[in-house]
Amino acid sequence: MRPIGLQLYTLRKPFAADPLGTLSRIRETGYDAVEFAAPLGSDFAGFAARMKEIGLDCPSAHVGLTDMAARPDAVLSMAATLGCRYLVMPYVLPDERDWTAVIATLGVFAERARAEGLAVAYHHHDFEFEAVDGVRPFDRLVAETDPRLVDFELDVYWLKKGGEDPRSVIERLAGRVKLLHLKDFAPDGGMTDVGGGILDFADLLAAADAAGAEHVFVEHDFPPAPGWPSVEASLAHLRTLG
Numbered sequence: 001m002r003p004i005g006l007q008l009y010t011l012r013k014p015f016a017a018d019p020l021g022t023l024s025r026i027r028e029t030g031y032d033a034v035e036f037a038a039p040l041g042s043d044f045a046g047f048a049a050r051m052k053e054i055g056l057d058c059p060s061a062h063v064g065l066t067d068m069a070a071r072p073d074a075v076l077s078m079a080a081t082l083g084c085r086y087l088v089m090p091y092v093l094p095d096e097r098d099w100t101a102v103i104a105t106l107g108v109f110a111e112r113a114r115a116e117g118l119a120v121a122y123h124h125h126d127f128e129f130e131a132v133d134g135v136r137p138f139d140r141l142v143a144e145t146d147p148r149l150v151d152f153e154l155d156v157y158w159l160k161k162g163g164e165d166p167r168s169v170i171e172r173l174a175g176r177v178k179l180l181h182l183k184d185f186a187p188d189g190g191m192t193d194v195g196g197g198i199l200d201f202a203d204l205l206a207a208a209d210a211a212g213a214e215h216v217f218v219e220h221d222f223p224p225a226p227g228w229p230s231v232e233a234s235l236a237h238l239r240t241l242g
Contacts, residue, residue, distance in 0.1 A: 002205070004238055005033030005059070007181065007219035011227050012037070019043075020050045025228070027054045030235055035179075035217045036061035036082060037090065040074045044081040051082075059215045060086035060153075060179060062123070065096055068109040075109075076116050086179060086215075087113055088121045088153050097127075099137050103144050110149035121178055123153040129162030138162075147176055155181035155219070156204055157191055166199065167207045174211035180204075181219045182234070191221060193230050195237025202241045 006026055008015055015022045015038075026034060034051070036058060038044075051058055061084050063075050068089065079087055087109075092102055110120035122145070128138035142152075154177050159166040170177055182204075184197030194201060208216065218238070223230035 001239075002216070002242065003032040003057070004030075004235060005035055005057070005215055005217040006031045006231055006235075007035045007037065007062075007217045009037040009062070010218065010220050010223055010231060013225075014227060019047060023047065023050050023056060024054055026231075027056045029228075029232055030239070031056070031218075031231075033057035033059055033215065033217075035059070035088075035215075036078075036084070040067055040071060040078060044078050048081050048083065058082045058084055060084055060088055060121075060217075062090035063087050065089060065092060065102065065105060069105050072109060072112055076113065076118070079113075079118055080116070084118065086119050086121055086151075086153075088123050088179065090123045091125065097132075097137070099132065099140050103141065106141075106145055106150050110146070114149060119151060119178065120149065121151040121153045123179075123181070124155060124162075125158045126162035129164060142173065142176075151176045151178040153179035153181060155183070156199055156201075157181070157183040157185050160185045160199065161189070166204055170204065170207045170211050170213075177208060177211045177213050178215070180208050180213050180216045182216055182238070183219050183221075184234075193220060193223075193237070194218060194234035196233070201238065205241065 113120050156166040159169050182194050184192045184194050184199050186192040186197045218234040220230050
């Protein structure tokens with residue numbers, strides 16, 4: 001059975017209130033892994049101990065541009081504590097979208113991470129598919145980052161929202177697609193649970209396997225409160241696919 005992870009941002013409110021209890025419930029729900037999204041300075045040792053106890057993997061964590069640039073030692077310490085293999089830049093704030101600088105920061109940090117046995121990836125939204133001075137930032141990220149150092153965490157919802165065909169992008173970036181975010185695209189263009197929209201996840205997962213993806217994570221940016229029914233429904237649909 002395919003290991004399936006959950007991006008913790010989906011359950012950020014329950015996690016903030018009771019992190020250890022939330023990790024335990026995620027495992028009890030049937031998830032095999034989590035992708036962290038927590039501030040540096042959090043009790044990562046405590047989180048790691050609970051995950052080891054319950055058998056929950058943590059292959060990757062989201063890390064902001066500023067932390068990659070200004071606090072690399074703290075980022076790498078977090079990764080070592082959690083047992084991560086990937087560190088992912090998850091979002092670039094509007095006032096940070098100097099893409100030449102973003103690409104340079106990714107490259108410098110990725111060199112440092114590789115020396116520690118870690119890989120780096122970029123996670124997109126839809127704004128990277130809007131041209132800036134005639135060039136789409138996503139195309140620059142693909143062309144101007146070193147494929148030996150920078151991989152991609154593709155998000156099938158945001159690909160569709162950005163006007164792309166998710167399967168085609170997965171296929172085009174074969175070898176650099178190491179992680180995949182799974183959320184569904186509702187008929188009205190909104191975000192919904194996996195299986196509740198129009199995307200063909202059996203097809204997308206087959207493409208991801210062929211492209212060399214190593215980890216998949218369910219995510220919903222704005223799940224209806226309390227969040228648990230959403231993550232349960234997404235996992236249940238994915239389990240029907242094998």
